[in-house]
Amino acid sequence: MKKVLKIVLTVILSAASLNVLAAGDAASVLAGLKQRIAKDKRTAVWDVNATTQDGQVVVYGTVGTQEQKAAVDRELRDSGYTSYQNNLIVLEREVPTSMRWALVKLSIATCRVEGRHAAEMATQAIMGTPVQVLQLTDEWARIVTPDGYISFVPRSSLTFKTAEQMQDWRKAKRYIVTCYDSRLVTEPKGDETVSDLVLGDILEYRGAKGHWLLLATPDGRQGYVPAADVQELAKWAQQDFDAALIEKTAKRMMGSSYLWGGTSTKVTDCSGLAKVSYFACGIILQRDASQQALTGKKIAGSDWRQCQLGDLLFFGNNKTGRVTHVGLYLRDGYYIHCSGQVKINNLDPANPAYLYDAISCSRVDGQVGTPGITCVRNHPWYF
Numbered sequence: 001m002k003k004v005l006k007i008v009l010t011v012i013l014s015a016a017s018l019n020v021l022a023a024g025d026a027a028s029v030l031a032g033l034k035q036r037i038a039k040d041k042r043t044a045v046w047d048v049n050a051t052t053q054d055g056q057v058v059v060y061g062t063v064g065t066q067e068q069k070a071a072v073d074r075e076l077r078d079s080g081y082t083s084y085q086n087n088l089i090v091l092e093r094e095v096p097t098s099m100r101w102a103l104v105k106l107s108i109a110t111c112r113v114e115g116r117h118a119a120e121m122a123t124q125a126i127m128g129t130p131v132q133v134l135q136l137t138d139e140w141a142r143i144v145t146p147d148g149y150i151s152f153v154p155r156s157s158l159t160f161k162t163a164e165q166m167q168d169w170r171k172a173k174r175y176i177v178t179c180y181d182s183r184l185v186t187e188p189k190g191d192e193t194v195s196d197l198v199l200g201d202i203l204e205y206r207g208a209k210g211h212w213l214l215l216a217t218p219d220g221r222q223g224y225v226p227a228a229d230v231q232e233l234a235k236w237a238q239q240d241f242d243a244a245l246i247e248k249t250a251k252r253m254m255g256s257s258y259l260w261g262g263t264s265t266k267v268t269d270c271s272g273l274a275k276v277s278y279f280a281c282g283i284i285l286q287r288d289a290s291q292q293a294l295t296g297k298k299i300a301g302s303d304w305r306q307c308q309l310g311d312l313l314f315f316g317n318n319k320t321g322r323v324t325h326v327g328l329y330l331r332d333g334y335y336i337h338c339s340g341q342v343k344i345n346n347l348d349p350a351n352p353a354y355l356y357d358a359i360s361c362s363r364v365d366g367q368v369g370t371p372g373i374t375c376v377r378n379h380p381w382y383f
Contacts, residue, residue: 024050025079026050026057026059026076026079026081026084027049027050029075029076029079029081030048030050030059030072030075030076032075033071033072033075034046034048037068037071038063038068040291042122042149042150042287042288042291043144043148043149043150044064044068044150045062045063045064045065045068045091045134045142045150046063046064046068047061047062047063048060048061048062048063048072048088049061053085056083056084056085057076057081057083057084057085058084058085058087059072059076059084059085059086059087059088060087060088061088061089062088062089062090062091063088063089063090063091064090064091064092064134064144064150065090065091065092065134066090066092066093068088068090069086069088069090072086072088073086091134091135091142092132092133092134092135094135094136095133095134095135095136097162097163098160098162099133099136099160100132100133100162100163101130101131101132101133101160101161101162101163101165101166102130102131102133102141102143102158102159102160102161103127103128103129103130103131103158103159103161103169103218104125104126104127104128104129104131104153104157104158104218105127105157105158105159105217105218105219106127106157106195107126107127107195107196107197107198107201108124108125108126108127108198108264108266109124109125109126109129109153109154109157109158110124110153110154110157110261111123111124111125111143111145111151111152111153111261112151112152112153113151113152114152115137115139115140115142115152116152117154119152120260120261121259121260121261121262122149122151122152122261123145123149123151123261123263123272123287124261124262124263124264124272125143125145125153125157125263126198126200126201126263126264127195127197127198127201127202127203127217127218128174128176128201128202128203128218129145129146129202130146130166130169130381130382131143131144131145131146131153131158132144132381133158133160134150136155138155139154139155140152140153140154140155141153141154141155141158143158145287146284146374146379146381146382147275147284147285147286147287147374148286149286149287159218159219159220169204169218170382170383172204172205173204173205173232173234174202174203174204174205174232174233174234175202175203175204175205175213175215175225175230175231175232175233176200176201176202176230176231176232176233176236177197177198177199177200177201177202177203177225177229177230178199178229178230178231178236178280179199179228179229179230180198180199180252180265181196181197181198181199181265181266182196182197182198182225182226182229182230183195183196183197183225184196184197184203184215184217184221184223184224184225185223185224185225186223186224187224188209188210188211188212188224189212190224193223194217194221194222194223195217195221195223197225197229198264198265198266199249199264199265199276199279199280200264200265200276200279200280202233203215203216203217203218203225203230204216204218205232206222208227209224211226211227211228212224212225212226212227213225213226213227213230215230233382234383236282237282237375237376237377237382237383238282238377239281239282241281241283241364241365241366241368242281243308243309243310243365244309245280245281246277246278246280246281246309246310246328247277247309247310247328247330247336248280249276249277249280249281250273250276250277250328250336250342251336252265253265253268253273253276253338253342254336254342254343254344255341255342255343256268256338256341256342257340257341258270258338258339258340258341258342263275263276263287264276268338268342269338270289270325270326270327270337270338270339271285271286271287271288271289271291271292271326272338273328273336273337273338273342274289274292274312274326274327274328275287277328278364279376282375282376282377283364283368283373283374283375283376284373284374284375284376284379285364285372285373286372289314289316289323289324289325289326290322290323290324291372292312292314292326292362292372293312293314293323293326293359293360293362294372295362295364295367295370295371295372295373296312296362296363296364296367296370296372296373297362297363297366297367298360298361298362299311299360299361299362299363300360300361301313301314301318301357301358301359301360301361302358303361304329304333304347304358304361305333306361307329307361307363308329308363308365309329309330309331310328310329310364310365311328311329311361311362311363311364311365312326312327312328312329312361312362312363312364313326313327313328313329313335313337313347313358313361314326314358314359314360314361314362315327315356315357315358315359316359317359318357318359321359321360323359323360325337325339325356327345329361330344332346333346333347333348333351334346334347334353335347339355
């Protein structure tokens with residue numbers, strides 16, 4: 001009898017060990033998947049865990065999208081798991097279908113790392129920016145911007161849309177602000193403001209009166225803007241790479257102050273200056289300097305003399321290679337960047353304007369369409 005009990009106990013313990021091992025193996029498999037599709041928490045919601053219940057592997061936690069949950073299923077099946085439970089919560093599926101898309105309705109919306117006004121500012125989103133909504137609270141929306149960046153924005157900064165309404169918006173005649181800043185006013189040459197406007201804001205066409213266009217904000221407020229301050233979005237989006245325009249946009253911000261998380265012509269941080277300057281040329285860059293440094297055609301920092309107008313220069317810890325700052329190359333060693341304020345310095349230590357050695361450089365020209373560098377005209381959220 002003792003021998004039988006010993007055998008039974010051995011079988012039970014072995015089964016338990018196998019279950020623990022199975023859960024551990026599943027966790028290892030999913031950790032590998034995370035490295036491939038959700039490595040950067042700035043661009044992916046991923047809180048995935050594995051355990052065993054009643055002899056079966058159970059996956060639990062939270063992901064942002066249904067595609068991520070489906071990827072977990074594929075990865076487990078491909079790894080030999082034929083029986084498991086995928087109990088992952090998908091944030092976007094918790095959002096009503098009528099609110100899974102939105103457009104920014106303010107000239108500039110402030111986006112934070114958490115759904116609190118006291119939380120650190122992560123980025124900004126300008127009027128007419130299409131966003132995906134991953135999560136909603138009474139006051140905040142967790143959104144994804146077209147560059148893939150995830151942040152929290154007050155719900156009052158958005159106008160929510162169904163998928164069908166977003167399709168209508170993409171087909172509508174729209175105009176984009178192409179000057180540094182402007183105003184939407186109640187009457188041509190009037191002084192009563194409907195909304196302030198900044199470079200890159202997108203509005204819908206409603207009519208014209210002389211040299212003024214009647215445009216509507218995403219939430220339906222209408223007003224007039226000088227025709228010279230805007231361009232039809234479909235035509236604007238067809239522009240070619242223009243390093244001179246990128247330079248002009250950056251220099252227009254000379255002297256403006258630094259603000260962590262700023263990505264508009266009103267105020268910017270270092271990577272925001274690069275984003276704003278390139279967006280004027282119809283190109284969407286990644287949000288942060290460390291992300292931008294992984295894109296484009298790489299040039300060694302020591303080879304900065306090979307750089308050309310518009311190349312991105314990255315700075316930081318030369319020993320570790322950690323990138324913390326970015327600037328835009330001009331010519332003859334000069335570059336423009338936002339450090340305290342938007343200003344111009346030089347890469348040559350012999351130059352009186354010298355400041356910082358570049359860790360690396362990236363060329364965007366000729367690389368549009370490669371990972372992390374997207375043309376607005378090719379982004380499905382806009383067209």
